[in-house]
Amino acid sequence: MQIRADRDDLAEAFSRANRAVGTKAALPILQGLLCRVSDGMLRVTGSDTEVTVRTSVEVQVMEEGSFIVPSRFMTDAVRRMPEGTVTLRSVDGEIELEGNGPRFTIRQLAIDDYPDLAEPDPAGAVKVDGELLLEAIAQVTVAASSDSARPILTGVLMENSDSGLRLVATDSYRLAVRDLADVKMNGSGLVPARGLRELGRTVASTVINVAIQEREAVFSSDRGSLSIRLIEGNFPNYRQLLPDRYPNEVVLGKEILLDAVGRASLVAEDHIPIRLNMGEAGVKITVQRRDLGGAVELVSGVYRGELDEVDIAFNARYLSEGVMATDGEQIRMEVVDSFKPSVIRASGRDDFLYLLMPVRV
Amino acid sequence: MVKADGCVAIHADGGAYKPLNWMNAPNTLVEEDDRWLITNPKGEELAIHIEESISDMEFEMGVDPGLEKDGVEAHLQELLAAKPQVLEDGLELVRREYPTDIGPVDLLCRSPGGDTVAVEIKRMGEIDGVEQLTRYLERLSHDSRLHPLRGILAATAITQQAKVLAGARGIRCVEVDYDDLRGAPSNHLRLF
Numbered sequence: 001m002q003i004r005a006d007r008d009d010l011a012e013a014f015s016r017a018n019r020a021v022g023t024k025a026a027l028p029i030l031q032g033l034l035c036r037v038s039d040g041m042l043r044v045t046g047s048d049t050e051v052t053v054r055t056s057v058e059v060q061v062m063e064e065g066s067f068i069v070p071s072r073f074m075t076d077a078v079r080r081m082p083e084g085t086v087t088l089r090s091v092d093g094e095i096e097l098e099g100n101g102p103r104f105t106i107r108q109l110a111i112d113d114y115p116d117l118a119e120p121d122p123a124g125a126v127k128v129d130g131e132l133l134l135e136a137i138a139q140v141t142v143a144a145s146s147d148s149a150r151p152i153l154t155g156v157l158m159e160n161s162d163s164g165l166r167l168v169a170t171d172s173y174r175l176a177v178r179d180l181a182d183v184k185m186n187g188s189g190l191v192p193a194r195g196l197r198e199l200g201r202t203v204a205s206t207v208i209n210v211a212i213q214e215r216e217a218v219f220s221s222d223r224g225s226l227s228i229r230l231i232e233g234n235f236p237n238y239r240q241l242l243p244d245r246y247p248n249e250v251v252l253g254k255e256i257l258l259d260a261v262g263r264a265s266l267v268a269e270d271h272i273p274i275r276l277n278m279g280e281a282g283v284k285i286t287v288q289r290r291d292l293g294g295a296v297e298l299v300s301g302v303y304r305g306e307l308d309e310v311d312i313a314f315n316a317r318y319l320s321e322g323v324m325a326t327d328g329e330q331i332r333m334e335v336v337d338s339f340k341p342s343v344i345r346a347s348g349r350d351d352f353l354y355l356l357m358p359v360r361v
Numbered sequence: 362m363v364k365a366d367g368c369v370a371i372h373a374d375g376g377a378y379k380p381l382n383w384m385n386a387p388n389t390l391v392e393e394d395d396r397w398l399i400t401n402p403k404g405e406e407l408a409i410h411i412e413e414s415i416s417d418m419e420f421e422m423g424v425d426p427g428l429e430k431d432g433v434e435a436h437l438q439e440l441l442a443a444k445p446q447v448l449e450d451g452l453e454l455v456r457r458e459y460p461t462d463i464g465p466v467d468l469l470c471r472s473p474g475g476d477t478v479a480v481e482i483k484r485m486g487e488i489d490g491v492e493q494l495t496r497y498l499e500r501l502s503h504d505s506r507l508h509p510l511r512g513i514l515a516a517t518a519i520t521q522q523a524k525v526l527a528g529a530r531g532i533r534c535v536e537v538d539y540d541d542l543r544g545a546p547s548n549h550l551r552l553f
Contacts, residue, residue, distance in 0.1 A: 291455045357549070357550040
């Protein structure tokens, strides 16, 4: 095998595939990148068996062949090469990386040990605006759990709704729902949030083809494909969690609220909630910590409600993550009472909602 | 034992859980009648002479699901910080990792009666944990704002010797059930 390619093109391809290579891979060989050179292309695959990235780059091929190299080492080595053209060639069980001075020799791994990964099946894929999809993923994955003891909650449910594609995630304390209008999927599935977060750094492009298969979700574009093994199990029936009506609501400036919650967070920790008093003037935020001190701030807003005022307390981090995920300059917070879940939306938009449970104080 | 990745390990039938000797992959294994010769890329050799072969079995174990460790001290500390009342009724957290000049104590709490309670958290409560908490209590006792002051040693299991020593020093021992703790009620209301 021998190829010549631009350093930046090569570095980008290796970096994308490297995103799927975990440090705790089940098989040692999965620390490597599978590289195949043929037809003027270098095709690179990285996988931890749950998430697989396949990408390719046009190269000048002097000799075709296949090899596996340690992912991190190869990616870092290519990135550190001087700008310009670099050469890769296999010599006696090693890959030589050379260009404009430096030369690395990289020990090949046994290609026969690499697991047989099924090729992604693009059947039934639908085209989705890449920017919108990434935005939706970023909005909902904040609510996904990282607790591996409850794997179902570490995923994002992708399913069809009345208006189009719906993405839902919850860690049982909060729930985020985003609708992408006019996108109809061929199926539904629970996609690990960890894998979805890699989409932007791997194969995201202006248009992304999305297919939900029986066992995996496949995202593909002109940059390659990202296959993510689906989580098996039933996602909670989230629809029944959404209250029918919210008799009280307040509209607030998003950045002003975020700044105020950020200041209150200096006092609050995960176990100390911040208290919101909603009323005619807007929202008064207070937080008190016995060993440290406290903070109080009024955020002006427009309040409408059946109750003259509502007192409610939230985990500061969950609140600020929900506000941050909401697009728009103004956010609308809808509240039933101190113990029922509240909803945060962008004022005037209904394509995203963030349902947040309060903290009992 | 020859593992799927080619690693060769020699185990005894009792005692140590680590192999007596081993050769990591990648390597080359040559099987002869009464000897295995394993050579690694550096040229190092491991020769295993086989006196008697009783059984030779091969199993396909499939993809390694990976090792997940549960119940480590950091997670216990996180769970108990969220629910200090598990240790004692009405206990409220003042701060995690409360600093002292010899290192941070895991939790500093306040009882409904106004006592300051220093909590040391261990996966296994042994005499070392009692000694450690004793040192923290001594340092904290110099701060009059923290009086009256006492200590709790919290662990998933506590040895009898540690309980005796803790009792003699006025330190309470609390054994916590990790699984129960994960499901214990908290002030954070849940959606489901």
